[in-house]
Amino acid sequence: MFEALQYDFIKHAIIAGVLVSIVSGVIGSLVVANRMVFLAGGIAHSAYGGIGVAIFFGLPIFFGAGIFAIISALIMAHVTLQNRHQIDTVVGLVWSIGMAIGIILVDLSPGYNVDLMSYLFGSILAVSFDDLIVMSVSTIIILITVALFYRNFLSISYDSEFASLQGVNVRFFYTLMLILSAIAVVTAIRVVGLILVIALLSIPTYIAEKIASSLAQMMIYSTIISTLFTLLGLILSYHYDLTSGSVIILVSAVALLLFLLYKSIFAKGK
Amino acid sequence: MKNKITIQKPLVQIKNLNFSYNSSQTLQNINLTINSTDFLAIIGPNGGGKSTFFKLLLGLLKPQSGEILFFDKNLTFGYAPQNTNVNLHFPITVFDVVLTGIRKKSKFSLFFSEDEKNIALEALEKVGMSSFSSQKIGLLSGGQRQRVMIARALCSNPDILLLDEPTSHIDVEGQKQIYELLKELNKKLTIVLISHDISVTLDYADKVAYINKTLSYHDMSKLSTNSIKQKLQSHDGHICEVEILQLLAKGHNV
Numbered sequence: 001m002f003e004a005l006q007y008d009f010i011k012h013a014i015i016a017g018v019l020v021s022i023v024s025g026v027i028g029s030l031v032v033a034n035r036m037v038f039l040a041g042g043i044a045h046s047a048y049g050g051i052g053v054a055i056f057f058g059l060p061i062f063f064g065a066g067i068f069a070i071i072s073a074l075i076m077a078h079v080t081l082q083n084r085h086q087i088d089t090v091v092g093l094v095w096s097i098g099m100a101i102g103i104i105l106v107d108l109s110p111g112y113n114v115d116l117m118s119y120l121f122g123s124i125l126a127v128s129f130d131d132l133i134v135m136s137v138s139t140i141i142i143l144i145t146v147a148l149f150y151r152n153f154l155s156i157s158y159d160s161e162f163a164s165l166q167g168v169n170v171r172f173f174y175t176l177m178l179i180l181s182a183i184a185v186v187t188a189i190r191v192v193g194l195i196l197v198i199a200l201l202s203i204p205t206y207i208a209e210k211i212a213s214s215l216a217q218m219m220i221y222s223t224i225i226s227t228l229f230t231l232l233g234l235i236l237s238y239h240y241d242l243t244s245g246s247v248i249i250l251v252s253a254v255a256l257l258l259f260l261l262y263k264s265i266f267a268k269g270k
Numbered sequence: 271m272k273n274k275i276t277i278q279k280p281l282v283q284i285k286n287l288n289f290s291y292n293s294s295q296t297l298q299n300i301n302l303t304i305n306s307t308d309f310l311a312i313i314g315p316n317g318g319g320k321s322t323f324f325k326l327l328l329g330l331l332k333p334q335s336g337e338i339l340f341f342d343k344n345l346t347f348g349y350a351p352q353n354t355n356v357n358l359h360f361p362i363t364v365f366d367v368v369l370t371g372i373r374k375k376s377k378f379s380l381f382f383s384e385d386e387k388n389i390a391l392e393a394l395e396k397v398g399m400s401s402f403s404s405q406k407i408g409l410l411s412g413g414q415r416q417r418v419m420i421a422r423a424l425c426s427n428p429d430i431l432l433l434d435e436p437t438s439h440i441d442v443e444g445q446k447q448i449y450e451l452l453k454e455l456n457k458k459l460t461i462v463l464i465s466h467d468i469s470v471t472l473d474y475a476d477k478v479a480y481i482n483k484t485l486s487y488h489d490m491s492k493l494s495t496n497s498i499k500q501k502l503q504s505h506d507g508h509i510c511e512v513e514i515l516q517l518l519a520k521g522h523n524v
Contacts, residue, residue: 155370212361
């Protein structure tokens with residue numbers, strides 16, 4: 001196994017896995033604590049439209065996906081804050097329209113030969129050095145923003161009505177939270193893909209939520225858990241030559257199952 | 271219809287206030303003065319406009335006509351919400367919940383200063399919950415959680431503490447404790463609460479406002495609470511809430 005470490009693509013994969021774990025640990029905690037996993041799912045899938053645009057016009061993939069993800073984050077923030085009861089419909093619309101645009105534009109792209117599957121299900125072993133730079137920058141942006149506004153995020157996540165009475169700009173921070181989710185989703189597309197990113201945002205976080213006693217702790221625990229899942233998934237995917245994203249998600253799912261089993265047995269024993 | 275301003279300092283005066291959602295009038299010609307030592311209970315049927323009245327007071331809604339005058343420009347409100355059962359799974363300790371009651375001085379303060387932590391600790395001590403500070407909020411009982419919400423509201427050092435049905439999800443023993451706590455706090459600040467526990471309210475509130483579109487005000491210190499109770503006491507020693515409500519709803523000349 002260790003001889004694999006001499007390859008650049010393995011080193012890149014490990015760094016990418018850690019970066020994605022940090023991002024999904026921090027943003028996933030906000031997403032799960034605010035019960036907006038479905039919104040994050042919509043953002044992730046709509047980003048596929050951006051990938052189509054990027055391929056069609058020959059733009060960088062991260063750029064196209066990022067723009068689309070942020071636009072859908074803004075739409076969802078607006079709808080949630082204005083007409084909360086319509087959010088289900090809007091998420092469904094943004095989700096499917098984004099994907100439809102992506103698929104049609106890829107169809108129309110001349111001489112197209114990009115492996116589409118890699119954006120849907122991730123291909124951590126194909127992460128380039130340039131990808132790593134983009135991922136590092138977005139990870140740093142996310143970490144700094146969350147650290148600067150941690151108190152506000154905590155306040156609106158726990159009790160947004162009270163937060164607004166305290167003079168916290170709930171609209172602004174809710175929108176910012178969704179934009180950060182968009183950035184996180186795009187950061188993770190290389191590793192787990194658009195479809196599977198939701199599992200990575202929610203499974204480690206779900207486990208962390210049960211054992212953490214603060215939002216910050218939840219972020220740290222889920223980063224650690226996520227790193228373990230990602231690296232273990234990476235080893236298995238390399239070893240058996242399987243799609244990395246799927247392996248990572250299944251590793252997470254099995255761990256979640258074991259965790260729930262352990263919890264229920266432990267709770268009964270009490 | 272003017273309310274008497276007693277020796278205590280008036281803090282808020284509401285004059286001829288009207289409010290309606292869409293076409294239906296929710297509050298009509300409301301007049302009320304809140305004084306500095308008041309323990310004011312707001313009672314009335316569901317949908318009668320109690321919560322709307324609170325939102326107007328907190329500035330969350332704007333009245334269509336009439337005005338709310340504050341006698342002191344720096345007057346601050348503390349607010350404890352009705353439902354303390356939201357977000358029970360949220361990973362947050364009692365102490366951190368109370369800390370969210372502190373208004374940030376600068377936009378970018380990353381951590382809580384020692385001063386801020388002391389304010390939160392003090393607030394927890396006031397409500398008798400300091401030994402629970404590192405507990406997760408979801409593990410507390412309804413009564414304990416309401417105390418934490420009161421502590422959170424106390425962090426801004428309010429002149430007026432507004433509570434929306436503070437005892438609605440709490441057992442009888444817990445309710446009494448909350449009212450005893452509020453009575454203690456009332457020595458230093460004004461208490462305004464929405465309540466539907468009429469009989470308990472009468473034991474503690476010195477002013478009662480009955481809101482059902484319009485407002486009827488009662489100064490309980492002028493009415494003899496005991497005489498009302500005696501009048502209404504049924505044979506088993508309980509007070510009939512329906513009769514009290516009818517009495518208070520009738521108007522000023524009880």
